Amino acid sequence: MAKILEAESWAPEQVRNHYLARELVLTWVRNQKGRPSRNLADLANRLHVI
Secondary structure, eight states: OHHHHHHHHHOHHHHHHOHHHHHHHHHHHHTOSSSOOHHHHHHHHHTTOO
């Protein structure tokens, strides 16, 4: 997740609109047991995947 956050800091629109980044974050959220971490939940919200 650190690399996605780093990429987002450099090019937020690119990450928000990139299909694979969105799918990766969505998969991470779905695979969480219980609630996702605050960082993951915030990222997923910014990418509009949850």
